[in-house]
Amino acid sequence: MVQGAGGVSVRATILALNRFGIAPANEVKFLERTWTKHRRETGVDLNGKPPHSRAMHVAAKAGA
Numbered sequence: 614m615v616q617g618a619g620g621v622s623v624r625a626t627i628l629a630l631n632r633f634g635i636a637p638a639n640e641v642k643f644l645e646r647t648w649t650k651h652r653r654e655t656g657v658d659l660n661g662k663p664p665h666s667r668a669m670h671v672a673a674k675a676g677a
Contacts, residue, residue, distance in 0.1 A: 622659040623648055 627644045630636035636644075651657070656664050 620660050623661050624659065 624645065627641060627648060630644070631638050631641040652659075658664070
């Protein structure tokens with residue numbers, strides 16, 4: 614059986630920017646706040662996927 618790659622949340626990616634020295638802490642905080650605001654406004658999940666794609670994924674897994 615072949616499995617797809619595991620998911621990494623957008624927030625985890627943002628935090629990794631600072632952890633690995635790619636972006637300074639103040640920029641990472643700004644990105645985190647911006648991402649949180651965007652998630653609330655658009656309803657996307659932690660991985661940036663819109664709500665309708667989650668419903669389609671669940672239906673596909675259920676065999677519908």
